[in-house]
Amino acid sequence: xxxxxxxxxxxxxxxIAFAVVGLYLLVLLGLGWIGYRRxxxxxxxxxxxxxxxxWVVTALTIMATFFSSxxxxxxxxxxxxxxxxxxxxxxxxxxxxxxxxxxGRRIWAVGAARGxxxxxxxxxxxxxxxxxxxxxxxxxxIMFGVPYVMMQLKAGGQLAxxxxxxxxxxxxxxxIVLSIITALYIMxxxxxxxxxxxxxxxxxxxxxxxxxxxxMVVSMGGWSGFTSAISELPEGSLTVPGNTGFWQVPMLxxxxxxxxxxxxxxxxxxMRFYAARDVETLRRSALVFVIVLTGCFLLGxxxxxxxxxxxxxxxxxxEGNVAAHPTVGGPxxxxxxxxxxxxxxxxxxxxxTLGMALAAGMIVAIMAAAMSTADSNLHAVxxxxxxxxxxxxxxxxxxxxxxxxxxxxxxxAVTLISLLMVLQGSVEGSSLAGFMKMIxxxxxxxxxxxxxxxxxxxxxxxxxxxxxxGATAGLIAGLIFAFSFSTLPGVIVGAMYGDLSxxxxxxxxxxxxxxxxxxxxxxAVPIHASAWGLIPNVIxxxxxxxTTAPVPADRRQAFADLTx
Amino acid sequence: MPPTPSPQRRTLSTALVIAVAVAMLxxxxxxxxxxxxxxxxxxxxxxxxxxLLWYAVHVVIVVTAYCCLWPANPQGDRVSEIGDQDQESx
Numbered sequence: 068x069x070x071x072x073x074x075x076x077x078x079x080x081x082x083i084a085f086a087v088v089g090l091y092l093l094v095l096l097g098l099g100w101i102g103y104r105r106x107x108x109x110x111x112x113x114x115x116x117x118x119x120x121x122w123v124v125t126a127l128t129i130m131a132t133f134f135s136s137x138x139x140x141x142x143x144x145x146x147x148x149x150x151x152x153x154x155x156x157x158x159x160x161x162x163x164x165x166x167x168x169x170x171g172r173r174i175w176a177v178g179a180a181r182g183x184x185x186x187x188x189x190x191x192x193x194x195x196x197x198x199x200x201x202x203x204x205x206x207x208x209i210m211f212g213v214p215y216v217m218m219q220l221k222a223g224g225q226l227a228x229x230x231x232x233x234x235x236x237x238x239x240x241x242x243i244v245l246s247i248i249t250a251l252y253i254m255x256x257x258x259x260x261x262x263x264x265x266x267x268x269x270x271x272x273x274x275x276x277x278x279x280x281x282x283m284v285v286s287m288g289g290w291s292g293f294t295s296a297i298s299e300l301p302e303g304s305l306t307v308p309g310n311t312g313f314w315q316v317p318m319l320x321x322x323x324x325x326x327x328x329x330x331x332x333x334x335x336x337x338m339r340f341y342a343a344r345d346v347e348t349l350r351r352s353a354l355v356f357v358i359v360l361t362g363c364f365l366l367g368x369x370x371x372x373x374x375x376x377x378x379x380x381x382x383x384x385x386e387g388n389v390a391a392h393p394t395v396g397g398p399x400x401x402x403x404x405x406x407x408x409x410x411x412x413x414x415x416x417x418x419x420t421l422g423m424a425l426a427a428g429m430i431v432a433i434m435a436a437a438m439s440t441a442d443s444n445l446h447a448v449x450x451x452x453x454x455x456x457x458x459x460x461x462x463x464x465x466x467x468x469x470x471x472x473x474x475x476x477x478x479x480a481v482t483l484i485s486l487l488m489v490l491q492g493s494v495e496g497s498s499l500a501g502f503m504k505m506i507x508x509x510x511x512x513x514x515x516x517x518x519x520x521x522x523x524x525x526x527x528x529x530x531x532x533x534x535x536x537g538a539t540a541g542l543i544a545g546l547i548f549a550f551s552f553s554t555l556p557g558v559i560v561g562a563m564y565g566d567l568s569x570x571x572x573x574x575x576x577x578x579x580x581x582x583x584x585x586x587x588x589x590x591a592v593p594i595h596a597s598a599w600g601l602i603p604n605v606i607x608x609x610x611x612x613x614t615t616a617p618v619p620a621d622r623r624q625a626f627a628d629l630t631x
Numbered sequence: 632m633p634p635t636p637s638p639q640r641r642t643l644s645t646a647l648v649i650a651v652a653v654a655m656l657x658x659x660x661x662x663x664x665x666x667x668x669x670x671x672x673x674x675x676x677x678x679x680x681x682x683l684l685w686y687a688v689h690v691v692i693v694v695t696a697y698c699c700l701w702p703a704n705p706q707g708d709r710v711s712e713i714g715d716q717d718q719e720s721x
Contacts (some may be wrong), residue, residue, distance in 0.1 A: 150680045158682060162687035165651065168701055187670045244719040294674035305669040305676045316663055350701050357693040365686050373679075 068222065078514025083420065088428040095252050102256025103322075109467045113257035113474065114184050114450045115342040121264060126352035128265035128443070130274060130360050130368040132339065133330050135166040135215065135440030137510045139275055139433045140222050140367060144402035146372020148381070148389060150304030152314040153372070156323060157364035161317030163327035164430040170332065171349040171629040173528040178341035180629050186337040186520065187455045193527045193626060194535035196617060201459065203542050205451045207274045208334040210516035210546075212448040216485040217492075219441035220246050222402075224489060229406045242489050245434065249441045250482040252362025253449075254311030255473040258342060261442045263595055268435035273363045279405060280367035282425070285372040286412035294368070310389045315593040324510065325469055332524055335447035339492040352581035357499040366529045375404040378411070405433070449477040512553050520544035521604060522601070522608045528630045534609055536615040541608025551585055643700055649694050682687030 079098050106112050120128075135141075145153040172210045174189070191197050215253040220242045227241020234240070252260050287293040303310040307319065330336070343349050379392035390398035409429050416420035453474040458465060465473070492500055522541055526533040534542075542611075550556065560567075562576050567575050572583060589599075636644070656662055658681070672680040 151676045151682075154679055155682045157657050157662070158655070158689070161651075161686075161693065162655070164693060165696075168696075209679055266644070291674070297675070298671050298674075298678060302669045305678060307667050307678070308665050316659075316661060319663070320655070320660045324655065347703055350697065350703065353701075354697045356691055358690055361686055361689065365682060369679075373676075 069078045073537055081580060083424050084427040084430065085090060087424070087431055088434070092248050094267070095248060095264050095438070096255075098267065099252025099255040102252075102260030102263055103110060105259060106257060110257075110470045110474075111182075111184060111291060111455070113471045114446070114454070115338060116258040118179060118263060118342055119344050120339075120342045120348065121344055122351040123347040124262050124266050125348045126355045129167060129270035129339050129352055129441075130270035131265040131435075131439035132335050132443040133160075133356075134272060134360060134364075135219055135222075135436055135510070137218070137436075138272065138364065138441075139279070139436045140405055141218075141364045141365065141376065141400045141510060142227065143279070143368050143372040143405045147371055147391070147395075147404040148401040149309030149311055149314055150300065150376065151304075151373065152309040152319065155319060157361055157369065159323040160364060161357045162324065163331045163354050164360070166328065166331040167340075167356055168350055168353035170528060171343070171353070172346045173525075174337060175343050175346060175349060176341040177443045177528075177626060177629045183341060184338070184401045185450050185454050186332075186334050188450065190520075190523055190527065190538070192580075193572060193622065194523075194538050195622070196535040196539060197230040197459070199534065200539050200542070201455050203539065203546070204470040204520070205355040205455045205547070207516050207520055207542075208448055209511045210550075211329070211333045212335070212444040212451075212483065213485055213488075213561075214509050214513040215444045216481065217478070217489050217511070217568045218440045218449075219437035220486055220489045221431065221492070221509070222437040224493060226406070226430060226437075229403065229410075238493050239374060239486025239490055242486060245437060246439070246482045246486045250478050251437045252446065252572075253442050253446050254478050257471070257474075258338070261446050262339075262342070264442065265439045266289040268439035271428075272430045272439065273359060275436070276363040276367040277427070277430050278367070278432075279408070279429060280370035282412065283370045284409070286415075287374055287377065293374060297373050303372075304381075307480045310381065312620040318595060319327060321594040321598040325518045325601065326511060326514045327523055329517035329597060332520050333444075333447070333514070333517035334451055335443040337583060338447055339443075350485075365514060371408055372403050373407055377405070379407065396507060405429075413471065445478050445481055447597060448481050449474040450591075452477045454479075455620040508554065511595065511597075512555065514599060515549040515553055515595065518597040519549055519600050519604055522605050527626060528607075532612060533616065534612040534615040534617055537610075537612030538610045541604045543604075544607040547600075548603050549596050551581075552596040552599035556582055556585070575606055586613040640700060643695070647692055647696055647700065652686065652694070654685050654688045658682065658688075 111117065144152065144154075145156075158482070177183065177189055181189075181192065183192070185204075186208070187201045190204055191201045194200055223241035223245030224238040226303060227244070228238040229631060231240070252264060256263075261439065265537035284290060284293045287296055301310070310316045340349065343352075369563070375395070377397050380391040382392060382398075384390045384398050388398070391400050391404070394411070395401070396403045409426040414426065416565060453470055457473050491497055494500065517540055522545075523538050556578075560576075560582050562578055564579060567579050574579065575583070657665075663681070664679070666677045666681045668677065670677045675683075
């Protein structure tokens with residue numbers, strides 16, 4: 068299919084690519100081993116690296132966790148499909164950067180003082196709601212973590228399918244290898260390994276983003292050639308709401324406001340705040356995050372999508388939908404544009420050896436992007452399930468060693484579940500295929516759930532007016548609405564009842580009728596599912612809090628003292 | 632108790648919050664309608680140049696906040712004190 072079309076004909080070039088990728092994977096396992104050797108044992112060390120991470124590692128691991136295959140494959144794919152409008156989505160990154168300091172330093176302060184490990188520890192301790200609210204926070208973590216892991220494994224599969232296109236099972240093998248290596252180094256070394264590998268992967272990821280943009284501009288004859296080609300793109304590619312019409316201004320604004328919030332208060336990032344050595348660490352991390360990451364996005368990888376449109380013009384399906392150029396892949400294969408650019412442009416531009424060496428570096432960058440997010444989320448889900456479910460409800464008497472081993476088993480189980488879903492979704496005609504069509508879609512789906520923790524977080528860290536019942540009811544309402552307005556109910560209804568387009572609306576099953584109502588609401592108010600969930604979440608939280616017992620004054624004061 | 636923020640810091644803090652709100656509303660909100668046409672600016676699509684402008688604004692905001700508003704180590708000692716007290720009481 069893609070990059071590897073070069074490989075069989077270019078034996079020595081193939082060796083370079085394999086050597087670079089092989090070396091990279093060995094380095095990751097090596098870092099996992101070093102992390103294990105440096106560990107001091109115990110749950111807190113396994114999940115928070117002893118709360119001693121310095122600012123360089125913290126900044127890099129926060130960035131690597133925030134940006135995933137979304138950055139190197141999803142974002143250029145979305146720009147390729149919709150045009151310049153998606154480049155503006157990079158302005159969500161500064162919001163996340165500000166939150167690293169504004170929320171992160173308060174979360175760090177409370178976590179350090181009271182010994183918290185997971186987000187649920189803080190939330191449930193403040194509201195003194197140790198069962199229902201804890202389980203809901205774990206559910207949020209799983210609803211965020213699993214799709215995010217799936218997204219990364221999918222990217223690994225797509226990359227392998229490109230590299231080894233001559234093999235029928237390349238996608239499956241790629242996803243399996245990526246999942247095994249990732250799970251292995253987390254299981255070996257815990258947070259320390261995850262953070263160290265993230266640091267390396269972040270450097271590769273950022274370099275890859277910038278390099279891809281530079282390569283695209285150079286391959287189009289320099290800046291003037293690039294801008295000249297871009298200026299001739301169709302109007303839909305240069306204006307809002309983009310070629311598909313998806314990126315209406317309300318959608319763009321809600322995505323840019325709420326997705327970074329979800330990306331920063333999701334459990335994996337929350338635990339990185341706990342793991343930081345001090346506030347200075349988070350202060351510097353926030354600065355680096357805003358400047359470097361937004362710049363890599365806007366000045367680097369976005370060029371690939373735009374240039375890709377000029378090089379491989381979009382087509383149209385029989386139904387009138389936007390379709391990728393046949394060179395890029397099937398009608399919906401927008402995410403592969405970067406890999407196609409690597410195949411088509413770099414070897415021709417730089418010669419087969421140097422071009423493929425650079426392409427191999429980019430392949431490693433894509434893998435780094437995918438693995439750095441998959442490892443963080445697997446690690447976080449493991450912490451949530453082990454500490455908040457196993458330790459609390461199943462075996463409270465378990466020792467540290469047992470807990471760490473349960474955490475490792477959870478990592479294996481979540482990896483396996485995510486992998487099975489990715490493999491199922493890759494089967495032509497599968498009910499999951501539509502849901503997993505684009506990497507960005509999976510990322511937005513996941514973030515919609517994490518955002519629902521925002522009202523509780525703001526209440527604990529700033530307001531301290533809410534109640535336990537209000538927090539619980541608000542979170543339930545938010546999750547139900549976020550789920551209902553996501554893409555998954557459509558997939559479930561489709562899997563249950565098949566194609567209902569020929570059935571009269573009033574004769575359709577109740578679930579399909581509800582889906583139609585939601586569809587009408589989404590059309591009338593084109594905002595993201597995260598916002599659809601957040602509105603009832605806040606309203607219910609506020610109303611229930613007005614009529615239920617407040618959090619005791621001494622606890623509110625204790626948190627106020629810590630978060631001021 | 633931590634020191635009360637000075638009036639200058641409060642003013643700067645408010646100004647930066649407003650600047651972030653303006654940057655978001657202009658960069659990815661209704662402000663887009665001001666430039667939503669397929670023109671170019673210095674050779675690059677107008678909408679893309681608009682994004683670069685607001686990125687520059689965010690850089691100024693975060694550098695200002697880092698240098699003037701976010702204290703280098705605001706409550707490290709205090710947190711450890713409270714943490715010690717908490718552990719003792721437990």
